[in-house]
Amino acid sequence: MINLTIDGKALQVKKGKTILEAALENGIHIPHLCYHPAIKAIGSCRICVVEVKPGPPRPQPACTTPVAEGMEVITQSERLQDLRRELVKFILVNHPLDCPWCDKAGECLLQDLTHELGIDVVDYEAVKVPPHIDYESRLIERYATRCVTCGRCVRVCRDRVGASAINFENRGYFTELGCGHVPLECEFCGTCIDICPVGALINKLFKYTARSWELTKTKTVCPYCGGGCNYEVHTKNGRIHRVRSQGSLLLCGRGRFGFGVVEAPERLHQPLIKKDGQLVEAPWDEALDYAARGLKEVIDNAGPEALYGIGSPRATNEANYLFQKFIRAGLGHNNLDSPARYNFARALAGIAAVFGTAQVSGVALESVKKGVYQSPWEVQEEAKGSGFPFVLGNTQHLSHADVILVIGADVTPEMPTYGWRIMDALKNENFRLVVANPRKTKFDRYANLKLRYQPGSERLLLIGLMEAVLEAQPGYTPHLEAAGFEDFKKTLLKTSDNATAVADLFLLIGQTCNKGSALYPIAEKNNSRGVCDVGVMPNYLPGYQSLAEDGGAFAKLWGKPVSEKPGVTLGEMLDQLENNEPEAPRALYVLGGDLVRLLPNRARTERLLQKVRFMVVQDAFLTDTARLADVVLPVAIHAELEGTYTSTDGRLGCLQAALSPNGTRPDWQIITELSQRLGYPMKYGSATAIFAEMAQLMPIWAGIREGHRWPHKKISVSLQGKFVPFPTEISIPGEGKYTLIVGKTLAHSGSYTTHAHGSQTIMPGAALKINPADAQVLKVQEGEPVKISSNQGEITVPIAMTVELPRGVVFLADHFSDTPANLLTSNSNLCRVQLQKG
């Protein structure tokens, strides 16, 4: 701690802070312009000058001068104000009087400075700089005339986003922000727009739609990926005009530009019911009655087990909790699952195989009433925990890691939050980044080691890495308590899935006592983790509690016994349908998630779902799955919702509604309505009441509240693992010369954002990414169509040549409904395909 005085006020601040940081923390205002807390200070504008004693006789920039013991700082004096005034006048010499139509007006730092320093005339003249304005770039307009060359955008794009898409051109007085005299081609995250202190970078979706002071700001959570970014939606007259993240300002393009989903013209606002083979609009009561009647008929004829439930990794924790409660307590079985089975739940299962199931002790139910969205469980001194949740990392700690090994992930599109943390970690010079991927990805640029492997052969690579560790250090023993190590060493070479292999590797080299040493799985959807946490799984109760042992507490609160028999997974359920087994479900209740679009092998899924006698789907859009349904119930989404999501690292994000649901209803209300009609009434006043019940049943959530993650940091962890062998044979289904990888892009989140104008501007359609040499062999030019055929189906898409892909490997994004990539796949996101000029 360092003692200093600022304007006579004695302060104690941490060593290493700058004068500006110390002042801002203590509520002392120092005018500044180029400084922003999210980026490194460079001291270029000099508006933050202060007098420092002891020190040189000239004023010092507060943003780059570190505090020192006994320092006396003066922030306001006639001389300082004069200096600042002249500096701002220099900026104003060439600044246009655009304020009346500049979107920044009202929140513009230059306006504030001009006002604060009392500048009414600029008594300088200078040559006019030509007004360069870029109207052409997508989503972002650049007004060089308004730029104050503070470099904030350049720094945030380079150091935090990692895109380095913009930089200064020319010198001195003629310095101008640019990207090489062509329209901007970048990640379109829009962070530069929000960090710009003036209106030099303009969000085209926001342009001219509202003035900054007219907006109502509501804090909520991004509904796209599992990063769980908190942001504010800015609304006026019941419409969202922009979203913005306070603090770091970082958001990805989906979050920032994808809010148009709410207003998409394709949204459903009225329930649909099937009449004579056609889905027609019906009032809510009629649709709910119809749905209940259909489900009841199946239950009466074939028993409650004939109704299978599919939860949603997009829906809130509350909706998913209520959904599983309806199936478990209302119908008395465990036949439910969610599409997260194909990604996040699979990763969890692999990690759980090695590190065991979740256990927690030493937490106590508090009798005092807690605030909303807070666990009633208190973490006590002796609290202990073990099992897989404790090896899942805290995103914020990722930047403390010494080494990050990225396996198979294209980090930025799949999980931008991890990407930002890797950028932070790169600031540490001892940090090493290893990127393993069949494709060239963004982080190759920063990687110390790049490993290129054949698609699908992750496991062989992991074995190689483990062998390398063992060979490099004979007598090596894992840091964690690990069972079966000797056997594993022997079988390593001779020897169900990638997640287990990664977990084994982590058991071998992980050092969980160090910050950031953890596994970081990727959650594709906003609540992929939440849907698993709250028990939408055939084999776990909420909080990963055992069906056989922990059912008692649930039965007590729910007033119904909980079946101990585990249900079947989503995949098994589809197999049952395929084989016409007697246990195969006759009715499906789908809480969301477009199975037809998202599961591999589209034709099969479609065929199997048609076998189901009655299907109820809750969704915001008439998805391909909803088209097969007998009843479609439109749900509230995005800023229309209240409730919570859990991010990939277990952090609780609380949603607040900013818009009215406009004819739709939140998922949880629909579930209670249906449950009521089926004879199991569940009554809740709001999402918070559901949260309270859910949290009471989940001791593992002890200490959780808004913005905090579970497991709680005060729980002392005892981790043990056992090495689990995994098969090494790899086989990619199908025949053909090319391996197709079906994957994600940064512009979109599933098929959801294809309904958002902003995201569609960044990426309007699919293109097959292919190595130029392969394209040459096929004799197709950039943008020309090729026919991709696998043994499941065929589609035609234009190509985009890129050296990101090695020869023989092609990549297709799976967001678009007109080119459904899962028409080609059979059991995973990989398959062999034939290509033909189309």
Added chain:
Amino acid sequence: MIYPLIKGLATTLKHCVSKPITLQYPEEKRQVYPRFRGHPELQVDEDGRLKCVACTLCMTVCPSRAITKITPAEGPNHEKYPAEFVIDLTRCIFCGFCQEACPKGAIALNNKYELAQYDKRVLIYDLEKLRAKA
């Protein structure tokens, strides 16, 4: 005794022949001072285009919330203009704040004071009614 009577009569006679003060309203209109504050109007430039850039400062400053709607839009040359502009004259208190706040001199109070109507709806002025006649 008679003298005051004659004096009074003289005054009466004098006024009989002098110019009357009463205006024959509505046939005759009262001339007002140039700074008289009538109702707000949207100004146009030499080419007849609205000067307003839809900055909404007038709407923000209006103490009686008389300016009820300004819908901004983008023109072909990226200029900002009001696609809709509505002032509810039944609420306007003719304070002139809007005129003062406008950075473009695009809204100004005119000299009109004849605003009585049988139907209040007539006093909700849209862009066309607000456009100052050249």
